Amino acid sequence: MDTPGPTSDTEPPTDCDADADSTSQILIQPRAGEPASELLTLAEVAKALKIGRSGCFELRRRDPNFPKPITNGSNPRSRVYFVRQEIEAYLRLPR
Numbered sequence: 001m002d003t004p005g006p007t008s009d010t011e012p013p014t015d016c017d018a019d020a021d022s023t024s025q026i027l028i029q030p031r032a033g034e035p036a037s038e039l040l041t042l043a044e045v046a047k048a049l050k051i052g053r054s055g056c057f058e059l060r061r062r063d064p065n066f067p068k069p070i071t072n073g074s075n076p077r078s079r080v081y082f083v084r085q086e087i088e089a090y091l092r093l094p095r
Helices: 042-049 053-062 084-092
Strands: 039-041 080-083
Touching: 039 042, 039 084, 042 053, 042 080, 042 084, 080 084
Parallel strands: none
Antiparallel strands: 039 080
């Protein structure tokens, strides 16, 4: 289908990154045929960092510069997401 579906109230406006640097590049590529998402799952972050999911948990625990996750719910087992731009900025930090 070429026609876009209805947008929900939870989707950010398409012009929300108008002040973003035009020279920035996408470091984390979406799967073929999928649109780029503003939020990444823990598995996508682990893949971008070339570590396992447990490595992501370890980085969250010991690295104060690691981006804070967004939790989908109050349950400790709720899924967590990370903002794509924050992960890309973290990848650019000198080690």
